[in-house]
Amino acid sequence: MVSLADLKQNARNILKEGKVKYIIGYQSSSNGLRPVPAFIKAAEEVDKLIWNPLCVYNLTRFLVDEKRRKAREKNPDERPVGLIVKGCDSRAVNVLLQEKYIDRDNVYIIGLSCEDKGVVDEKKLARKFKEKKIEKIEFGKKNQFSVTTEKGKVEVAAEEILADRCLECSANVPVIYDVLLGEKTPRKLENPYESLKKIESLSKKEKWAFWKDQLDKCIRCYACRSACPMCYCDECVVDSINLAVTAETTAQEKEQKIRWIEKSPQLSENFVYHFVRAIHLAGRCVDCGECERVCPLDIPIRLLNKKLEKEAKELFEYVVGFNPEQPSLISCFRDEDPQDFIR
Amino acid sequence: MMAEEFEPKIVAFLCKWCSSAGSDLAGVSRMQYPANVLPITVMCSGSVSPLYILSAFNKGADGVLVSGCHPGDCHYIKGNYYARRRIALVKKLLEFFGLEPQRFQMSWVSAAEGTKYREIIKDFVQEIKPLGPQTKLRRNV
Numbered sequence: 001m002v003s004l005a006d007l008k009q010n011a012r013n014i015l016k017e018g019k020v021k022y023i024i025g026y027q028s029s030s031n032g033l034r035p036v037p038a039f040i041k042a043a044e045e046v047d048k049l050i051w052n053p054l055c056v057y058n059l060t061r062f063l064v065d066e067k068r069r070k071a072r073e074k075n076p077d078e079r080p081v082g083l084i085v086k087g088c089d090s091r092a093v094n095v096l097l098q099e100k101y102i103d104r105d106n107v108y109i110i111g112l113s114c115e116d117k118g119v120v121d122e123k124k125l126a127r128k129f130k131e132k133k134i135e136k137i138e139f140g141k142k143n144q145f146s147v148t149t150e151k152g153k154v155e156v157a158a159e160e161i162l163a164d165r166c167l168e169c170s171a172n173v174p175v176i177y178d179v180l181l182g183e184k185t186p187r188k189l190e191n192p193y194e195s196l197k198k199i200e201s202l203s204k205k206e207k208w209a210f211w212k213d214q215l216d217k218c219i220r221c222y223a224c225r226s227a228c229p230m231c232y233c234d235e236c237v238v239d240s241i242n243l244a245v246t247a248e249t250t251a252q253e254k255e256q257k258i259r260w261i262e263k264s265p266q267l268s269e270n271f272v273y274h275f276v277r278a279i280h281l282a283g284r285c286v287d288c289g290e291c292e293r294v295c296p297l298d299i300p301i302r303l304l305n306k307k308l309e310k311e312a313k314e315l316f317e318y319v320v321g322f323n324p325e326q327p328s329l330i331s332c333f334r335d336e337d338p339q340d341f342i343r
Numbered sequence: 344m345m346a347e348e349f350e351p352k353i354v355a356f357l358c359k360w361c362s363s364a365g366s367d368l369a370g371v372s373r374m375q376y377p378a379n380v381l382p383i384t385v386m387c388s389g390s391v392s393p394l395y396i397l398s399a400f401n402k403g404a405d406g407v408l409v410s411g412c413h414p415g416d417c418h419y420i421k422g423n424y425y426a427r428r429r430i431a432l433v434k435k436l437l438e439f440f441g442l443e444p445q446r447f448q449m450s451w452v453s454a455a456e457g458t459k460y461r462e463i464i465k466d467f468v469q470e471i472k473p474l475g476p477q478t479k480l481r482r483n484v
Binding site: 282315316337 | 421424425442482483
């Protein structure tokens with residue numbers, strides 16, 4: 001099991017040695033159990049760090065913000081940023097490296113192994129403990145979480161409250177790191193695409209009915225885009241405003257500019273948004289589940305990414321985020337790529 | 344008055360170096376084929392962004408065709424291979440959403456294959472007619 005004391009000690013050491021400018025990790029918040037990201041700048045603050053099954057966030061996203069911040073600074077601190085990652089998050093770092101968005105020496109990676117478990121889905125947890133107030137949740141013994149309520153401590157089987165993505169996770173141990181805490185527990189993954197089965201088994205009509213309901217809900221808050229570590233474009237096609245607009249551009253000219261997608265949250269536009277989002281993440285999504293978690297309307301966005309992950313594996317034998325040297329999915333090809341659908 | 348038969352609108356993204364010339368050949372050879380196609384010449388099938396395809400559906404296309412050079416014949420050496428990969432993913436995702444897969448097709452048509460182009464368009468129109476108008480993805484404004 002990952003020991004918090006080890007984590008703190010490691011963090012303290014690298015801060016003391018001045019190896020990193022700050023460490024991104026998790027700390028507890030005033031919002032009940034839910035942790036929030038922590039930015040630890042000095043060795044004295046290290047005690048703020050926590051590690052529990054609700055540390056769900058993919059902190060890799062902050063590397064994107066860090067890069068932007070650095071670009072604006074006159075004399076940026078060139079030291080790396082310390083980043084605490086889980087297995088899935090470490091794959092995200094790999095993709096950023098693969099795309100040359102960051103350099104390996106921009107980041108000092110502290111990997112935490114999820115071992116035989118993963119992180120907890122807050123909604124599942126709330127459903128399981130309906131009226132009881134949860135005081136604490138910890139990693140328990142094999143395949144168990146221990147949850148403390150006002151009525152005492154109970155052990156819960158991991159698969160009951162694990163986040164969906166953790167049930168289908170292929171990287172319970174970080175794949176890239178400078179320090180690794182916790183055991184390299186081997187884990188067998190029997191149904192990597194279990195969550196897709198329900199929808200794939202539907203008929204065309206039912207599929208559309210399902211997605212129509214889901215997409216109709218979308219209010220286009222773009223939370224999924226903001227939370228995604230891979231959505232780092234400075235200008236998104238969905239709300240681009242910079243298509244050569246100058247001070248001289250007339251209202252008529254602006255009116256004629258291509259707008260790929262209308263901003264209004266209608267079904268047709270929402271479809272284009274979600275489709276484009278999924279396609280832009282094909283071969284890049286590491287299934288950290290952040291998009292779905294942050295969605296205020298509970299749209300199962302993750303399924304779209306998962307579907308493309310599955311197709312990339314089955315059609316092109318392409319796996320994301322394990323090798324930072326490989327070319328990206330749609331900028332490479334094999335002679336034997338399937339083409340039976342082409343006339 | 345008799346109801347008019349449904350005539351699908353098809354947007355075809357044709358590679359400038361092959362399929363576009365192929366469609367020209369069909370034209371200058373006076374081959375007869377349905378007039379349902381709106382051809383858009385692009386520089387390479389590999390330059391067709393998924394967004395073009397969605398945009399066509401969004402603006403009322405009943406079917407979309409992307410046509411490029413045969414493998415090995417790309418003017419830019421590998422553009423059609425990229426297209427093949429990307430379009431396979433688009434097709435799979437459209438199916439996952441529950442859209443009729445027949446509405447979106449890809450073909451290899453060389454500059455010499457006017458006849459093949461004609462056949463493809465004929466078949467495409469035949470396949471889409473029974474499906475009726477595409478309303479799922481059409482913008483309602």
